[in-house]
Amino acid sequence: MASVKHTAIIDADPQSIWHVLRQFNSIAEWHSGVAHCTVEDGKSADTGGSIRKLMLADGGVVRQRLLSIDNDLMELSYGHEESELCITDFLADIKVRTEGDGSQSTVTWQAHFDMTNQDVTCHSVVSAFIIQGQQSLASKLMANITITA
Numbered sequence: 001m002a003s004v005k006h007t008a009i010i011d012a013d014p015q016s017i018w019h020v021l022r023q024f025n026s027i028a029e030w031h032s033g034v035a036h037c038t039v040e041d042g043k044s045a046d047t048g049g050s051i052r053k054l055m056l057a058d059g060g061v062v063r064q065r066l067l068s069i070d071n072d073l074m075e076l077s078y079g080h081e082e083s084e085l086c087i088t089d090f091l092a093d094i095k096v097r098t099e100g101d102g103s104q105s106t107v108t109w110q111a112h113f114d115m116t117n118q119d120v121t122c123h124s125v126v127s128a129f130i131i132q133g134q135q136s137l138a139s140k141l142m143a144n145i146t147i148t149a
Contacts, residue, residue, distance in 0.1 A: 001089070001149075004127045005110035005149065008134040010045055012143040014096045014105040018074040020140060024066050025052055030140035033057050033132045051081055060084045067091075080113075086122040087113040107134055 010017060020030055024046055028037040036055040046069060052062060054062045063081040070076070074097070080090035092111035099106045109130045115122045139147035 001112055001114055002087075002123055002126075002128060003110065003112045004123065005108065006127070006130045006134060006147060007106060007149045008138070008145050008147045009099055010105050010107055010134070010138045010141065010143050010145050011103065012105060012138070012141045013103055014074060014098050016141060017097050017105050017107060017137065018071070020137060021096065022046055022069060022071060022074075022076065024050060024063045024076070024078075027052070027054065030136050031133045032136045032139075033129055077143075085114045085125060086128065088116060089114045090126075107137065109134060 020026070025037055025039045026033040033056060034054050035057045039055050040051045040053060048066055048068050050066045052064050052066070054064065058061065062083045063083070064078045065078045065081050067079055075095045077091065077093040079092070080087070083090065090111060090113040091099060092109065095108045097106045097108070111126055111130065113126065135141060135145060
């Protein structure tokens with residue numbers, strides 16, 4: 001099983017970051033790699049079990065299920081239901097934590113998955129999507145970002 005983990009420090013308070021991240025259906029509003037997002041079956045976008053369909057900026061399609069969300073801990077996890085990527089058994093989680101005096105936050109985004117072929121490109125695609133997401137999140141909040149790992 002392959003894994004990718006990136007941690008970023010964003011110059012924004014945790015509640016502001018969590019407000020954006022917790023809206024499972026709004027990823028297209030802040031992630032530059034996602035062109036469009038819809039939630040299927042009329043479910044609430046912030047309820048475990050809801051499925052979002054992403055139209056990626058490169059034309060790909062991914063369906064993701066929200067597995068869990070915890071507003072108190074500021075954590076969510078999701079998995080792929082369907083993907084055109086060369087990966088299977090994809091599980092990811094995002095955690096927001098207070099950094100320093102509370103005016104900064106640590107955002108940790110990690111994913112675990114199997115690759116259908118051992119092409120390094122698959123791993124790189126997931127890594128790039130996560131980094132792009134963290135950078136896009138900071139840009140949406142007009143905040144500085146430092147990716148630490």
